[in-house]
């Protein structure tokens with residue numbers, strides 16, 4: 001689960017300089033255009049995931065209101081942008097900008113997918129695999145660099161992405177459509193969906209569509225930002241991934257469990273493999289000396305003080321980095337004493 005490739009998985013490599021410099025401007029410009037399209041979606045009175053009415057305003061980003069559920073902790077766009085707005089957004093220059101930095105950071109992102117492939121292989125060594133939201137195909141590329149026993153299918157609604165995938169990977173089967181449009185009973189042993197669930201309006205509907213595509217006992221592997229993480233707890237409402245109308249549902253373990261429960265899918269295991277990303281992002285935040293971030297970092301530790309596995313790992317970290325409170329010194333006398 002770790003290795004030399006970890007050194008590549010750091011914030012500045014994954015998020016190129018160009019992206020960091022222009023993201024807010026690009027997003028603001030695009031959002032202005034998106035807001036020109038009328039949206040008659042009504043505001044939800046309750047959490048879109050657990051239905052609790054205990055929902056509070058979280059933050060406004062790019063003119064979109066985000067609420068947070070006090071019960072399950074889910075963060076969601078409220079009201080949700082409508083389909084015309086989303087359609088505009090996903091065909092705007094913002095999407096090209098995003099694809100451009102994905103292409104620029106392609107090789108740096110491969111190790112992230114290698115870890116995901118290790119996880120898949122530990123559960124399912126072979127079979128029929130469907131990758132949902134393949135985009136520029138970093139996962140497919142990472143998969144092709146390994147020994148694998150999968151018959152690979154891709155599914156992506158984007159014309160540009162599908163053309164690129166066809167050219168680059170002629171041996172895989174490409175379905176240019178939304179996952180909900182794929183015909184059920186395809187009998188996939190594995191469905192993968194990387195960093196896509198945060199973009200969808202109705203995660204439960206997507207989960208149900210995926211369930212229909214799986215063979216009995218088949219696995220759905222997905223990733224999405226984890227708002228219960230170190231980096232999210234430190235960054236708070238300034239987190240870089242608070243990006244509506246792109247990211248409209250932001251999960252934590254509790255809201256993920258609820259989606260799976262509602263779709264009648266079993267939670268088998270979960271991982272958060274890229275700790276190096278959190279550390280490098282939090283380092284950037286703390287380097288500014290912002291008192292709020294320093295306080296948040298302390299609070300993160302405080303909130304986990306009762307978690308024995310967290311404390312054991314933290315104790316190991318202190319020992320490994322020689323920051324534990326008792327020092328053991330090993331010294332010896334020189335063979336030849338320095339006379340000078």
Ligand SMILES: [Zn+2]
Nearest residue numbers: 047050069072
């Ligand atoms: Zn909730």
